[in-house]
Amino acid sequence: MKKCLRTKNLLLALGLLVFISAIPAAEEAPVKFQSKPLLGEELTYRVELTGKATMPGGVVQATKGEGKTTSICVQVDDEGVKTVVEMLSFGLPEYKWENVSPEQLKMFEESQKTEEFKQILAAASSLSITRSRPDGAVLSKTIPPMAPLMGGQGMAGLKAEPQAPIFPDKPVNIGESWERKMNGVSFKWTLLGVEEVQGYRCAKIQFEVTDKSPTTAEATAFFAIEEGFPVKMVTNFKSTTTGRAGEFSSAGSMTTELTERHKLSPDELKKVQEEVAELEIGFAYLEKQEQDAAKAAFQQFLSAHPESRFREGVEGLIAQIDIMEKMAKEKKAQAEKSE
Numbered sequence: 001m002k003k004c005l006r007t008k009n010l011l012l013a014l015g016l017l018v019f020i021s022a023i024p025a026a027e028e029a030p031v032k033f034q035s036k037p038l039l040g041e042e043l044t045y046r047v048e049l050t051g052k053a054t055m056p057g058g059v060v061q062a063t064k065g066e067g068k069t070t071s072i073c074v075q076v077d078d079e080g081v082k083t084v085v086e087m088l089s090f091g092l093p094e095y096k097w098e099n100v101s102p103e104q105l106k107m108f109e110e111s112q113k114t115e116e117f118k119q120i121l122a123a124a125s126s127l128s129i130t131r132s133r134p135d136g137a138v139l140s141k142t143i144p145p146m147a148p149l150m151g152g153q154g155m156a157g158l159k160a161e162p163q164a165p166i167f168p169d170k171p172v173n174i175g176e177s178w179e180r181k182m183n184g185v186s187f188k189w190t191l192l193g194v195e196e197v198q199g200y201r202c203a204k205i206q207f208e209v210t211d212k213s214p215t216t217a218e219a220t221a222f223f224a225i226e227e228g229f230p231v232k233m234v235t236n237f238k239s240t241t242t243g244r245a246g247e248f249s250s251a252g253s254m255t256t257e258l259t260e261r262h263k264l265s266p267d268e269l270k271k272v273q274e275e276v277a278e279l280e281i282g283f284a285y286l287e288k289q290e291q292d293a294a295k296a297a298f299q300q301f302l303s304a305h306p307e308s309r310f311r312e313g314v315e316g317l318i319a320q321i322d323i324m325e326k327m328a329k330e331k332k333a334q335a336e337k338s339e
Contacts, residue, residue, distance in 0.1 A: 030173050031172050033167035033223065033225075035228045039075070040268075043070070043262075044070045044260040044262070047067045047090070051251065067124075072264065086130065087313035088316075123323055129142045144320055145324050173191070174192065187210065188209075189205050190205065204221075207220070207221055217236070235253065236253050278301050
């Protein structure tokens with residue numbers, strides 16, 4: 001009797017399983033991408049960078065570094081245009097060398113103790129202020145002093161050109177792609193699916209640069225659909241260039257992941273807004289290529305706000321100005337020498 005009941009129950013379970021498996025899976029609704037600014041929202045991300053560079057002669061430098069980026073929404077107007085201040089900071093990276101002689105290794109290690117190296121490390125931190133629409137279109141963005149070294153074409157002084165909307169103007173189905181061209185570079189995004197990441201319902205997006213270039217990059221990002229901000233992004237890149245000394249190649253990966261979401265108190269927000277207004281004075285000088293005045297404005301900011309949460313980013317801006325000024329002087333001296 002018990003054996004018959006077990007057999008009957010097994011048949012019922014198998015029948016139910018077949019019935020459930022026959023039900024078509026619910027299709028994911030098209031995803032509408034939109035930034036949803038929240039005044040006073042502070043997002044903090046962990047940044048991990050790993051890379052390997054191969055230099056002429058076969059010398060290999062492996063790098064591992066960690067840092068963080070913090071963004072705060074300081075203003076939202078009636079049309080949803082948000083103003084965000086973002087600070088990037090990095091700690092001391094770890095270096096490992098391959099195919100180097102003891103003499104070369106000693107030279108590399110000694111170079112990391114110089115003031116010049118400390119200045120370059122400080123310049124890795126930076127600060128920017130961006131105004132953008134809910135569709136991701138950038139209306140204005142401050143540019144760091146070292147941007148010209150990165151090939152920032154089309155700049156009037158140090159001011160970024162407005163960028164087209166990043167997000168598509170209609171809901172996107174899984175598998176669909178959209179393309180944009182920003183600052184002369186073509187990008188392509190593809191919606192791969194919808195997944196839960198850190199408790200957020202996220203759109204999984206593949207991102208790639210489609211232009212033919214010595215540098216290639218692709219990324220996978222997870223964007224919180226309801227909240228309207230990125231939760232995680234993994235970027236892989238590689239580059240190969242040839243100079244007088246030979247070929248230089250590099251490859252690496254950068255992971256950016258949300259670690260904290262915080263709402264500033266009214267008093268905290270007011271203080272941040274006041275500080276950002278002062279920082280914009282320095283950026284205005286940078287836009288006009290008045291580096292000395294910009295440096296003085298940033299130094300005055302540090303004197304007035306020694307405990308500012310933006311201190312490391314502002315120190316990075318000053319270090320970048322110093323590096324650019326030094327390079328300009330060396331270039332001028334070289335030109336005068338060749339005359």
